[in-house]
Each structure stands twice: as structure tokens, then as C-alpha cells.
Amino acid sequence: MTIYDIAEKCGVSIATVSRVLNGSSRVSAKTKEKILLVMKEQNYQPNPFARGLGLNSMKMIGVLCEDVSDSFYATAISLIESYLRLIDWNVILGCTGRGSGLKYKHLQFLMEKHVDAIIIIGTPFNHTKDLDYLKNVAKKRPVIMVNSYIKHNNIYGIICDEETGMSDIVGKLAEKGCKSVLYLYDSLTYSGRQKLTGYKKGIATHKLDENPLLQNKINRSLEDVEQTVKKLIEQNVYFDAVVTSEDLLAIGAQRAILQMGKNMPIVGCNNSLLAQCATPMITSLDNQLEILCREAVELLTKLMNDKEVPSKMIFPAKLYQRESFIYA
Amino acid sequence: MTIYDIAEKCGVSIATVSRVLNGSSRVSAKTKEKILLVMKEQNYQPNPFARGLGLNSMKMIGVLCEDVSDSFYATAISLIESYLRLIDWNVILGCTGRGSGLKYKHLQFLMEKHVDAIIIIGTPFNHTKDLDYLKNVAKKRPVIMVNSYIKHNNIYGIICDEETGMSDIVGKLAEKGCKSVLYLYDSLTYSGRQKLTGYKKGIATHKLDENPLLQNKINRSLEDVEQTVKKLIEQNVYFDAVVTSEDLLAIGAQRAILQMGKNMPIVGCNNSLLAQCATPMITSLDNQLEILCREAVELLTKLMNDKEVPSKMIFPAKLYQRESFIYA
């Protein structure tokens, strides 16, 4: 079934069929009706490749992240897919993996498919080669970064102010009388750097213990974090609260602390389902993914309609208090 | 940059350029070399829409699930994406949502993009209208179902034998001396039905308590499951072990049981990260997603090469023992 078949069955030219297909007003009601009828009964569907060839677009957006199996990215992708779906855009998914090699290849794959824009969740790109490639991509297509940012023409960032969120947490812990806040983190993505900075600022502002042993970079694994925390306690490194860059780390830390017969406030980040599965449930800083993703898609539509958009938007984080730390 | 530009710069015809593009051997080494050089320096990329128009394929696979933000689906999608990536296929993602309305629309979206095949994770389709549409889709494109199955031409199922897995669990509980096994489940997908059947068979085989109050369908939410379990205990419904269709339910059940001052074996399903975040850590039945997804992609490639494939493949489940129930 092509536009030719429809045209023939209706006794009109393909131009007329194309017009009703694209909702042109310059078609008589009668012929339009007939064409629509024939289309329906023939179950006609326009060929997306032919259309793509002419319009140079198949209404597809490339969405990239490190690893969809991670609940944070999965949630983001889910939100973005549903928002894009509402306005009839499709998602081509790409996962770069957490390894180090040749991530720009994944950008290449998307560009080869001529996606109309690229949305990047988090910070998959760090190496110069990858970043250079990304900037080149931005010359051809808009790039929207969710919870990450690179200042560059045609790259837009929708981010959460986790820095303030984190330093506020430290402030609240100080109010409660904590003196030494242990910080555990697993990566220095854009978001990771923000949180670390927030922690440091909080510590400085409230004149808390600046012992460098209290800042620990570790793998994101329950075993590793439990081991690290236990070791610190055994070595008599004093701390009276724990903040982590990620819920999983907070869960492991809490487990280790309880096992060592101690108790103290613990706060994680990302407000994932994991936080609610731990006992006691973990208080967590939510980076408001729902808002970020909604705004990312919103920005995209504005961009497609040649409207003005900000190159960077910042939204506040929100603390979800649970059993592991209640301050008010 | 089109094939014409390259041809002109090389002083050859577009046919020759096309030949080197497609690795035809019928090109002299000299011209081939030159064309490749020019392509590289012009940074030429073939237009996927034009190619798609001619070949009727853009090497894209539609992948559908209910909800990527669920860790089970997210893991599956992650695996499938990476396996497809290896053989240069792209994933167009679709999420139907858990609601009831018009899910076949999502199949339509994928078909409108002329994907080469469709992979479905789990059981998003239940209504007759959706299923009829799915069967129609199967007339045009192969449909591969991961952890679900519908017997129909051109629909293939890669499934895990959770029924046996579940009845084995009941058997092991019986061995340990349990008499009344509480079963909690949240949905009757293909997988859900298998597990329920497995539970019932296990109960029957080992002559355990068949009290219908021990089979509870509830929402997948921590609050709901905790409330349900507490109510059962308060009403003096006797049970001495809990099995659930999903880790989250097991976690909630465990929490309620501990809070009520009781203790007993608890087993979940899906072996998600959640299971490890609970304390005690939850023993869980793993449906071997990694194998299922690998085989799904494998089957797809065979299908594309017109090789014979089985319409249904079944793999065994595997129990991951943790603190919540150790039987051996």
C-alpha cells in the first residue's frame, strides 16, 4: 500500500492524497472524505523512510545514559519516554556502559540514525575525545543534558541544585549537634562533584570536623561500603553522621554501623526505592527527576519550534525524611 | 555530503561509491582506496532514510515493556540493548504503562517506524483487542517475548521455568518443616501465573496447608504488603513461611513479620538489588534474565538469517540463598 495505490483507487493524483495525509486545507471535503475512507479500508500507513528522506526527520530522539539497569537512569528514561510519547516522538536508546573505552561511538550510532536531538542523562562522557565528539555533535543537533552540564553552543543543561541540597543537609546535621560527618561517594560525575562541593561547603560553613579521612571514594557496592565503614570504626576514626552520594552506599553504611553496635543519622541521595527497602528506611535527597525530565522535553519542543530557551536551568533538590534521620 | 559528492570528487560514478560502501568486491583496489580516503576526509555518512527506503530496513528493533523504571524491566532492556548494540542494531523503546487502556497503540507506534522486529519483555498485553493487534503485527514482523509467551505463528517465547522454581521452593520449605506457606503476589502476568501454579503444585505435592487465606493478591507497595501481613497475623491466620512473586513484597512482608515479633523463612522473586538492601537480606528466585535476553537476541539474529528457530525455549530458574531463608 503506497500513496500511488490510494491515489489510483480514488481516481486522484498522489499530490492530493499527500495533501490529506498532511492535513492541507486545500482539498475539497468530498475528495478528502473519500481518500480517508480508502486509506482506512486499505489500512494504509505512510512509509516512514520515504517521509524521513523528504523531511530529513523521522521524529526520533536519541537518549543516552551509562546504564539503564541503574534505577536512577531507568527512572529518567521512563519519564522521558512517556513525555516524548505524548507529543509523538520516539526514543532510540543508547547505553554507554560504565567502562572507559570509546563512549563517543554511542553518539556516533545515534547520529548515524539521524536522530533529531540527543538527550543525555547524567555524565557518561569525561574523556577529551568523547567530549570533543559531543561538541561536534552539538553543531548538528541540539544536545540536552539532564543532571549534567557542559557549557557549549547548542548544549543545554537541566540540572538539580544538589550542591545546595547537600550543604543544607550538613547544616541540619550540625543543628542536631553532629560534629563529624562522614561522606561516602562513588563517582565524580557532574552531579557527584556538586554533592562533594556541597558537603565541603557545609562542613566549612558550620565549622565541622574537616578530617580528610571523613571523605571516602569507594565502589558502589554493598560489600565495599560495609567493609569501609567497619574499618573506619575499627580504626577509631570518629564520626557521628553519614552522608552518601547514593542510596545504596547509605544502606551499606547503615548496615555496617548497626552491626558495629552504633547508631547515628544517615542520609543518601537519589531517593530510590532502595531507600525504602532498608530498615530503618533511609532519608534521601531527591533530585527531582520528574521535574528535570519534564523540563527537558519541554525545552526540546521549544527548540524544535525555534523558540528561545535558556542554556541552563536549575531546580532545587528536596529532602525526603525517613527513619534514618529526622531533624524536625 | 551525499554519494554524489563523493563520486564527483573521486571522478567515478555513484554506483562505484555505493559498491565500496557496501563492501562489494567488484571494485579495483586503487579506486576503492581513493574513495575510502575521500569519504574519511569528507566525514561522509550515508543517509539512513535513503538507505532504509531502498532496503526497507533501518536496522531498528522495537522493545516494549510496561515500565522501564521497574528494575526487572530495566535490567532486561539494558541487556537487550547491549547485545543488539554488538551486532549493530538499534533499540526503539516503548513503555506501555501499567494502566489498562489501549496498549496496542504502542505496537502501532513501533510499526509506524517500520522496526524490523519487536521484542516484548513480560506481559504488557492482556485485553483481546491488544492481543488481536499483536497477532496481526506478527504477520508482518517477528515478535519475541521474553519471560512471557503466546502460542502463535511468528511469535517466539524465551521463558524461565519459574513454575518449577517456585514449587521447588515450597518443597524446600516443607523439608525444613514448614506447614503453612503464605503466598503473596501482585499480578497475573504469564510469569505471575507460572509462579502461582508452582506454589499450588508445591503445596499439593507436599501436602501442606491449602487454606485459601494463604493466597493473597495485593498491590506492589511496601505499605500494602506490610498492612496485609500484619492483619493476617492479628487475625491469627497461621503461617510459618512466606513466598512472594516479587522481592518488594518479600521485603515488606519481612518487615511486618519482624515488627510483629515473629521470624520465619521468606523468599522473593526476581533477585533484584532490593533483595540485598533489606535486612536480613532476602533469598530470591532469579529468572536468569541475562540468559533469556542473550537468547532472545541470538534467536533474532537467526531469524534474520532465515535459520530455523524454536518457537519456545525454557530455561531453569535459580535460587539465590540469603539470610532470609537458608535451607542447606
Next chain:
DNA sequence: TTGTAGGCGTTATCAT
């Protein structure tokens, strides 16, 4: 080994 030309199914610009 290389070139010519038709076909893939649309959209859009002209005419009429």
C-alpha cells in the same frame, strides 16, 4: 571494473 538508469514512497513546487 565501471557507468547508466530505474526504483524505493514521500513532500513540495509549480502549473492549470
Next chain:
DNA sequence: ATGATAACGCCTACAA
């Protein structure tokens, strides 16, 4: 309001 036709960029059968 409608039709004829070029253009989109590639592939490939057939010719040379």
C-alpha cells in the same frame, strides 16, 4: 481544488 514532476539519497540490475 487538483495534477504533473522534481527532489530526497541510496541500491542494484543491466550494459558497456
